Amino acid sequence: MATAPATDPEADHDDLAFDVFARDCGSRKVLKTVAHAWGILILVALRDGGCRFNELRRRVDGVSEKMLSQTLHSLERDGMVHREAQPTNPPRVDYELTDLGRAVADRLFSVIELVEERMPEVQAAQQAYDDRGR
Amino acid sequence: MATAPATDPEADHDDLAFDVFARDCGSRKVLKTVAHAWGILILVALRDGGCRFNELRRRVDGVSEKMLSQTLHSLERDGMVHREAQPTNPPRVDYELTDLGRAVADRLFSVIELVEERMPEVQAAQQAYDDRGR
DNA sequence: CGGGATCCCCCATGATACTG
DNA sequence: CAGTATCATGGGGGATCCCG
Helix, strand or coil: CCCCCCCCHHHHHCCCCCCCCCCCCHHHHHHHHHHCHHHHHHHHHHHHCCEEHHHHHHHCCCCCHHHHHHHHHHHHHCCCEEEEEECCCCCEEEEEECHHHHHHHHHHHHHHHHHHHCHHHHHHHHHHHHHHCC | CCCCCCCCHHHHHCCCCCCCCCCCCHHHHHHHHHHCHHHHHHHHHHHHCCEEHHHHHHHCCCCCHHHHHHHHHHHHHCCCEEEEEECCCCCEEEEEECHHHHHHHHHHHHHHHHHHHHHHHHHHHHHHHHHHCC
């Protein structure tokens, strides 16, 4: 139940194709995890090098422990992040990108770059939109 | 209140820099809109050419009228989508990407491509993770 | 057709507290 | 430090109705 592309009749034309535009395709769930606000930020933050939980928390300003932990688990499950726990005391756990994770993070980063770069344009558009509104 | 980068003391080193990693930076909101599941899907769906509401709804399988309408408004406000209403009857409204929207959509598309491409890897990771879990 | 307005439910998220 | 557990809430998001 947890696999393959869409499960609906018309979609079985090709067992190997994944399509995020299909309501039930597994790839959409992955996209959701990865593209999710915290997901993006965490993935991209890890591009600067693997690091530990609290360090990561500091890099991603505003994320709660819970969300960080939770998102990290999802990303680990999807094979984007590797978790390395060392049985020392105090406990030390390092998180780093997998190859897949890095590939995804790189592309996500290019989105971030673009957005940051074009923010003035965005703000102008917002201004215009809001003004027109009244 | 609705502008500029972060509002915190340490961040004023550069008035022009936007940083999505800063909790209160406006760019994070934009990223959230754009990277949001429906946002991505809608933006990328529009790469195939501008189209009308219901056509768009068909392209993005599973989106409700409300979410489509709502997301479209956000994207329009952020200057990603242009809305062209024709006063005909029945009403006809076309949505299309702005230049900025296309730039963003192109990069988002590359993320989608990558994810779809690597789904087998993802599924394997999920399998392994779930198995290890017991 | 193209939506706006409503109702409502459930999940995502944050705050707090506890454990190893 | 590195989390997990629990609780409370806001709003994301679906369903439905209606209007122009």
